Amino acid sequence: MSSAVFSAYSRYYDLLYRDKDYSGEAHYVHELLGRYGVSTGNLLEFGSGTGIHGRLLAERGFHVYGIERSADMVARAEGSEGFSCEQGDICTVQLDRHFDAVLSLFHVISYQISNKDVLAVFSRAAEHLKDGGLFVFDFWYSPAVSAQRPEVRVKRMADDSVEITRIAEPRLFPNENRVDVYYTIYARELASGAIAVMEETHPMRHFSLPEIDLLCEMTGFKRVGTEEFLSGKPVGEDTWGACVILRKRAKT
Numbered sequence: 001m002s003s004a005v006f007s008a009y010s011r012y013y014d015l016l017y018r019d020k021d022y023s024g025e026a027h028y029v030h031e032l033l034g035r036y037g038v039s040t041g042n043l044l045e046f047g048s049g050t051g052i053h054g055r056l057l058a059e060r061g062f063h064v065y066g067i068e069r070s071a072d073m074v075a076r077a078e079g080s081e082g083f084s085c086e087q088g089d090i091c092t093v094q095l096d097r098h099f100d101a102v103l104s105l106f107h108v109i110s111y112q113i114s115n116k117d118v119l120a121v122f123s124r125a126a127e128h129l130k131d132g133g134l135f136v137f138d139f140w141y142s143p144a145v146s147a148q149r150p151e152v153r154v155k156r157m158a159d160d161s162v163e164i165t166r167i168a169e170p171r172l173f174p175n176e177n178r179v180d181v182y183y184t185i186y187a188r189e190l191a192s193g194a195i196a197v198m199e200e201t202h203p204m205r206h207f208s209l210p211e212i213d214l215l216c217e218m219t220g221f222k223r224v225g226t227e228e229f230l231s232g233k234p235v236g237e238d239t240w241g242a243c244v245i246l247r248k249r250a251k252t
């Protein structure tokens, strides 16, 4: 996926996801980290987007540093006390710091479609964690994608000045664990009626637990928890968004 993806999209990202319960998610992540022994401290966020989770977790007492590939998303991410971010690629980032946990929220890991990139992201997470630190992320879960199959979806959101209509058309590549989502976004300026049309393709990879475990073995993690993101339910064919909690193993 090129870094141009999310550039047009980023203009309307917060409006499109205004109905997403970021505050509930920050509460869930805070509770989840606490369950695995990280109630406070320094968090590194991979794919921090416009910084909403980061700012909410900073309000809860964490120090959060975000890495985000899209310059437009970074420009839209307001810093706050306890939260800042920089443009960078989570496959190659090198900060020379160690964190209590690395987070990656809202399917960022599913944007890493090649084995090389996924392995790189796991390795970068391990390098930036203290021994025993946590790598927590949500991702598209293969059993649910195979059982339910993605469908065409239309989403419409508006504010005082613009109405956005987004059509998402998926194309499955079953032998590659991948779904390419073709987005067509119509932005209608309410005052003038002018319509701008944008198109983006988001290739998404889905993962099974044996794949995650293999990646863990290769990069020094152990999977210590697995649940449906937000609900905490066991994962299965009805779990589109799975969440894993990986612990960095101490070097022997």
Ligand SMILES: C[S@@+](CC[C@H](N)C(=O)[O-])C[C@H]1O[C@@H](n2cnc3c(N)ncnc32)[C@H](O)[C@@H]1O
Pocket: 005, 006, 046, 047, 048, 049, 050, 051, 052, 053, 067, 068, 069, 070, 073, 088, 089, 090, 091, 104, 105, 106, 107, 108, 111, 112
């Ligand atoms: C669906 S958005 C999620 C953003 C944010 N975490 C949120 O919850 O709103 C996925 C984000 O991951 C970023 N991303 C994907 N691959 C990346 C990479 N290799 N390095 C840095 N950021 C990446 C994209 O630019 C995009 O902002």
